Amino acid sequence: MRKFLSMLLALGVALALIKMIESIPAYGKVDLSKRVSEKYISKSVNAFKEEVVYKKSRDLEEGSANVVTSIVVNYRGFDTLGEVTVLFISAFGVGLVFSGLKRKGYGRKPNFILRTAVGVVFPLIILFGVYIFVHGHLTPGGGFPGGTILSIGILLLYLSSEEYELSERSKVLEGTSGSLFVIIGLLGIALSGAFLTNFLSTGTIGNLLSAGIVPIIYIVIGFKVGAELSTIVADLHKEG
Amino acid sequence: MVYYISIALIGVGIYGLISQKNLFKHLVSLSIIDTGVNIFLISIGYVEGKEAPIYSMFTLTANFVDPLPQALVLTAIVIGIGILALGAVLVVRVKEKYGTLNVEEMKDVRR
Amino acid sequence: MISLLIAIPLLGAFISIIWKKAVGILLIITPVINLSILAILRPTLVEHLGGWKAPFGIPLVLDNASYITLFIINSIFLILILSLNRDLLDRNYETVLLILLTSTSGLALTGDLFNSFVFLEITAVSSYILAYHNKNPYGAYKYLIIGSVAGTFYLLSTILTYVNTGSLNMAHVS
Numbered sequence A: 001m002r003k004f005l006s007m008l009l010a011l012g013v014a015l016a017l018i019k020m021i022e023s024i025p026a027y028g029k030v031d032l033s034k035r036v037s038e039k040y041i042s043k044s045v046n047a048f049k050e051e052v053v054y055k056k057s058r059d060l061e062e063g064s065a066n067v068v069t070s071i072v073v074n075y076r077g078f079d080t081l082g083e084v085t086v087l088f089i090s091a092f093g094v095g096l097v098f099s100g101l102k103r104k105g106y107g108r109k110p111n112f113i114l115r116t117a118v119g120v121v122f123p124l125i126i127l128f129g130v131y132i133f134v135h136g137h138l139t140p141g142g143g144f145p146g147g148t149i150l151s152i153g154i155l156l157l158y159l160s161s162e163e164y165e166l167s168e169r170s171k172v173l174e175g176t177s178g179s180l181f182v183i184i185g186l187l188g189i190a191l192s193g194a195f196l197t198n199f200l201s202t203g204t205i206g207n208l209l210s211a212g213i214v215p216i217i218y219i220v221i222g223f224k225v226g227a228e229l230s231t232i233v234a235d236l237h238k239e240g
Numbered sequence B: 001m002v003y004y005i006s007i008a009l010i011g012v013g014i015y016g017l018i019s020q021k022n023l024f025k026h027l028v029s030l031s032i033i034d035t036g037v038n039i040f041l042i043s044i045g046y047v048e049g050k051e052a053p054i055y056s057m058f059t060l061t062a063n064f065v066d067p068l069p070q071a072l073v074l075t076a077i078v079i080g081i082g083i084l085a086l087g088a089v090l091v092v093r094v095k096e097k098y099g100t101l102n103v104e105e106m107k108d109v110r111r
Numbered sequence C: 001m002i003s004l005l006i007a008i009p010l011l012g013a014f015i016s017i018i019w020k021k022a023v024g025i026l027l028i029i030t031p032v033i034n035l036s037i038l039a040i041l042r043p044t045l046v047e048h049l050g051g052w053k054a055p056f057g058i059p060l061v062l063d064n065a066s067y068i069t070l071f072i073i074n075s076i077f078l079i080l081i082l083s084l085n086r087d088l089l090d091r092n093y094e095t096v097l098l099i100l101l102t103s104t105s106g107l108a109l110t111g112d113l114f115n116s117f118v119f120l121e122i123t124a125v126s127s128y129i130l131a132y133h134n135k136n137p138y139g140a141y142k143y144l145i146i147g148s149v150a151g152t153f154y155l156l157s158t159i160l161t162y163v164n165t166g167s168l169n170m171a172h173v174s
Helices: A002-021 A037-041 A067-075 A077-097 A112-134 A143-159 A169-192 A214-235 B002-019 B023-043 B068-098 B103-109 C004-018 C020-040 C064-082 C091-109 C113-130 C137-165
Strands: C045-049 C058-062
Touching: A002 B002, A037 A067, A067 A077, A067 A214, A067 B068, A077 A169, A077 A214, A077 B068, A077 C004, A077 C091, A077 C113, A112 A143, A112 A214, A143 A214, A169 A214, A169 C004, B002 B023, B023 B068, B023 C137, B068 C113, B068 C137, C004 C020, C004 C091, C020 C064, C020 C091, C058 C064, C058 C091, C064 C091, C091 C113, C113 C137
Parallel strands: none
Antiparallel strands: C045 C058
């Protein structure tokens, strides 16, 4: 009886959604000139200067080669601040619900292959994670996948030994990176008049040192997300 | 065509949320609803014949799909992860306190 | 200047993890600073964040309705902190209260649809944590399931608005 009623309700919601889908354009035939994104692609929000060419245009209003990065960090940077706050508060909540004092082991000695391989693979994982968030304005990726890869390295260290514990310094790193993000925004008020403005110069598009404050913010976000997810992993291993 | 797949996922998630009795299966159904909505969001911005929105040596000038829904989906996926972590921790605490994860058996134990 | 109403409680919450003894002072100073900033500003003031003009950036709007809402939020917070019995509340829950002040002020001030979704989720997650206060995991879990399904449908409706009109700004859509 319960399954029949729930299937009716799910079918009802699906039919209502299908009725709403009929009024939007078909898949793949979207007219981009009616949407806001056209100005984001040609980087001409303030005024139309010239067409953007890779490795030739200099001193544009927004100099990162990855258009999604320029939207996430520069044009709509306040949403990224809210997202970082959601991760912060959920990691804090996991620490409150699961508080404990000492490490809970697995009950058996880890494998020999695992113990030797972690010594070789762990520095490569850290290097790969840092590469992804340093090059966030040139290649796909950015701060959030880079931080996740850093926390996977910490999880490997937990799996391969029975006594390893994450020290209290990860909380200091997390708090410092968060305050640094808000302080960069407040510096924007002091130097240019609005929160989170770009006050450094944007160089040639496509170089490593370009696009103003975008690489700096992505490095801060990468360390903060890595520290938060490592804190969640460490709190799940506690007892007592 | 892709729109119908994402609506089917949302329907399956709602069916699982109401008719199942195990508390952990509620959490998995919530994750299925989140995945369906994110797939719908990305498929809004596709334009036929154009490429990924990055200026590189393969696309020197602009010929791109819509980049704004991709930026919104980045935020939505991370928010879904935060809620899932909190829910999983609460399920472990429920099992420790009541001894079972079945909603029917919990009605007798709580009296 | 409007963004200081959101940035200062957020900075306080991030500092309170490093320096656990400063939470008590921060909880009392922050609404006092907010109320004094509100006394200086006058209604109908718009600040475009990042310097990008609307509808390409995110605006923060202080009109008559949000002025009164912010005044009520800050004064209720101040009365709550002054009359709280400190021994009943665990020391760790005070960071959550600062984040709650940030997100409710942000929800009242914003002028962008997706930004209101993000602040709604911050408010929801901090209230899931406060629902666990009396060691009640089953009640908090029921609240989490219902609240997050509602948040997902809110996101679906903002995306349908973007597809039909082409922009995400509240003043541009209406």
